[in-house]
Amino acid sequence: MILTRGARITGAVLCAVLAALVAGWIVRDLRAVGDLSVLLRYWAGYTDGWPTELPATLQADPVLLVVYVLALLAALRSSVAASTLVATGLVTLALRLPGVWTIGSSWMDGRFSDELRTRALIGTFVTLAAGLALVVAGAAGRRRPEGAHEPRPTRPGRGAGVTSFLALGTSGAVMIAWEARQYFRLPGQFYPDWFTGGEVLTLGLTAAPPGWSSVALGAAGLVVAWTALFRAVHARPLGMIVAGFLLVSGACGIARNIHNRWLENITEAPAEQQLVVLTSFLFASAGATALLVLARRGFEDTGGQNEGYGGYGYPQGGAPGYGYPHAGAPGYGYPQAGNPGYGYPQGGGPGTPPPASPPPGW
Numbered sequence: 096m097i098l099t100r101g102a103r104i105t106g107a108v109l110c111a112v113l114a115a116l117v118a119g120w121i122v123r124d125l126r127a128v129g130d131l132s133v134l135l136r137y138w139a140g141y142t143d144g145w146p147t148e149l150p151a152t153l154q155a156d157p158v159l160l161v162v163y164v165l166a167l168l169a170a171l172r173s174s175v176a177a178s179t180l181v182a183t184g185l186v187t188l189a190l191r192l193p194g195v196w197t198i199g200s201s202w203m204d205g206r207f208s209d210e211l212r213t214r215a216l217i218g219t220f221v222t223l224a225a226g227l228a229l230v231v232a233g234a235a236g237r238r239r240p241e242g243a244h245e246p247r248p249t250r251p252g253r254g255a256g257v258t259s260f261l262a263l264g265t266s267g268a269v270m271i272a273w274e275a276r277q278y279f280r281l282p283g284q285f286y287p288d289w290f291t292g293g294e295v296l297t298l299g300l301t302a303a304p305p306g307w308s309s310v311a312l313g314a315a316g317l318v319v320a321w322t323a324l325f326r327a328v329h330a331r332p333l334g335m336i337v338a339g340f341l342l343v344s345g346a347c348g349i350a351r352n353i354h355n356r357w358l359e360n361i362t363e364a365p366a367e368q369q370l371v372v373l374t375s376f377l378f379a380s381a382g383a384t385a386l387l388v389l390a391r392r393g394f395e396d397t398g399g400q401n402e403g404y405g406g407y408g409y410p411q412g413g414a415p416g417y418g419y420p421h422a423g424a425p426g427y428g429y430p431q432a433g434n435p436g437y438g439y440p441q442g443g444g445p446g447t448p449p450p451a452s453p454p455p456g457w
Contacts, residue, residue, distance in 0.1 A: 102236020
């Protein structure tokens, strides 16, 4: 299935709207903070050198901006535009939904002005509507190619599928395991706030609570890892989105480890701190690996027809390991840092709520 022209234009416009909303909040934070380096340190989860005025954005926002820009380009030109729009819409819904109840909560009083909170709430509803519209456009705007000249959707190759399964599957499982560990590490009265938001956390106006976002990303990683093993079409765009978040999360974690000098005596550190450090390297390497293998165009889906060499130099329906499974074959179709006590709230100064320190993987 490919995307109709109307659906492509609709998806591109929706991605432009979403990108403009995120870019607007980032520009607002740059003006409020006045120093890009301070904002970058805040995004990375540093607990020192906080800006005097809390930013409205967190680490996920610049990543989402890149996702929306790339999805806009894919909507206009890519053969996997349909899957890209659906994946982008689902990620948007998952990460922006908590804003519906966090922005207007009483524990947000005094952190941001009422005017800013009103703008954020309106923007959240617009974002959710646009995300849902992306899913609809990508799912309902598909059609079958009408001629041999029209490019077919491309699937990841066998090697790319296995590599993505190992990288994203391992990362997703580790991320879910860290969140399960939170149940035993966090105080009972604090644990629910880790997933739904609360006064003990410092969140961006539109950001999801750290536990919520980690579970969402970990679950997405497990899903895309399984589907990549069967070389599903949507494994490429969704896998690249998850890999992008993992790469940025891991890179920020490595930066925090270096800043906190956790690498200098890592062999003498507690076991859990060692795991935190290793997790950052795992996410960074897994994200980079998955991005590299999934960014390649892959193999064109010929719908089970033998079209010779298909421009790739290998028979589409011949030797095992090349081309795509025929209809009916298995797999066909769509089937942040502080002290070593990870997860505990960090001090942010007198009268300032502690930050939502990104967990390993967010």
